[in-house]
Structures are given as C-alpha cells and as structure tokens.
Amino acid sequence: MSEALKELGAHIREALDDKVLDAAVRYGELTLRVERHAIIEVLSYLRDDAECRFDLMIDLCAADYPERGERFEIVYHFLSMHNNHRIRVKLSTDEETFVPSITGIFPVADWYEREAFDMYGVVFEGHPDMRRILTDYGFNGYPLRKDFPLTGYVEVRYDEEQKRVVYEPVQLKQEYRDFDFESPWEGMRALLPGDEKAESADEPEQA
Known part of the structure; x- marks a missing residue:
C-alpha cells in the first residue's frame, strides 16, 4: 500500500x-x-x-x-x-x-x-x-485560537426565572482549574470521595 x-x-x-x-x-x-x-x-x-x-x-x-x-x-x-x-x-x-x-x-x-x-x-x-x-450571534473572538483568552468574555444562557436570554461574564481560572460539577465556570471547592487518601499519603509513616 x-x-x-x-x-x-x-x-x-x-x-x-x-x-x-x-x-x-x-x-x-x-x-x-x-x-x-x-x-x-x-x-x-x-x-x-x-x-x-x-x-x-x-x-x-x-x-x-x-x-x-x-x-x-x-x-x-x-x-x-x-x-x-x-x-x-x-x-x-x-x-x-x-x-x-x-x-x-x-x-x-x-x-x-x-x-x-x-x-x-x-x-x-x-x-x-x-x-x-x-x-452565539455577536460572539467576540475565535475560541480555538491558541491566544484566545480564558477570561474577559461573556456566557450566553437562557434564564428560567427571567424567561429570557442573559449575558454574564465568564470567570475561568487561568491555571489550576477544578470543577464542582455545578457550574462550568467556577473552581472546585468541595471534598470528593477519595481525597482523604491523597492527604494521608503525603503524611510521613509512623515508626
């Protein structure tokens, strides 16, 4: 071939x-x-x-x-x-x-x-x-360019309470991003099952 x-x-x-x-x-x-x-x-x-x-x-x-x-x-x-x-x-x-x-x-x-x-x-x-x-209509920038910033733009979504489309600032952490599975834009702050194992592994073993 x-x-x-x-x-x-x-x-x-x-x-x-x-x-x-x-x-x-x-x-x-x-x-x-x-x-x-x-x-x-x-x-x-x-x-x-x-x-x-x-x-x-x-x-x-x-x-x-x-x-x-x-x-x-x-x-x-x-x-x-x-x-x-x-x-x-x-x-x-x-x-x-x-x-x-x-x-x-x-x-x-x-x-x-x-x-x-x-x-x-x-x-x-x-x-x-x-x-x-x-x-979305009116979107600013090109998301897959390597120099596209992670902050400074807006998120467009439909708000059930207001019954209309709303624009909100996007807040993304530039470096160490964790997720709480509640919002795609916020950092993770809750303790997930299994995290305690990682903490105990960092502690020195007892003689």
Missing part, C-alpha cells in the same frame, strides 16, 4: 507541477502540501483524475500554530471509494489572507468552512454564507 501511495504522490506532483509543494506518505495516508491559491485546481484534479478519483470528502479542519508567519493550517481529508485510498491535503494561511472556498466542487464543505471560520477566524472566499455556525 505504501509503495502504491508513493507512486500516486509522484503521479499527482507530475501532473500539478509547482502547485504541490510536498507529497509524502505519513501514518498510512498520502499527504499533500499545496499552494493556497491553487486549492480548487488541486482538488478538482484529485476528484476527476482516473488514477485518483477522490470523490468523497471526509473532513475539513484547521489548526493554529501562532509561532508561524502563516499560523493557520487548513487540512482536508478525502477518500477514493473506487481505489480504496485516502488522502490528506494541507495548506497554510495567516489572519488576513482568504482561502478559496471549495463549496463549488464539494458542496459538503459548506458547514466545515463555516466552523473553521467560527473557531479560528479563517475566511473562505467565495463561500455562499460565511456566518458563524457554533457560537
């Missing part, structure tokens, strides 16, 4: 020339790193070429590497049912540069791209409805 994937990677690189920056077999899958502006052309080829036939989109996700100039990595996963092969396609972008939307060739990417926008702030150019999809 590994040799077949290497041959497929060489075939793709030859066909797409400088649009593919790297092709390697990792974790049993062929991984391509491609130019951001060429993503539609690359994926169209992977879908339509007779030796590829990656016509089933599995997933689209993002990852944040703040230390990089292009901090965001967009990762696409596809499956060829005909050839029983999987492929991973990656590209990089920064906070300002748009990524071409692939909804024109893979409509299923619609909500995946909206999720990446909502969680990371990556904008997909040409998307038919680039709105947040998981957070």
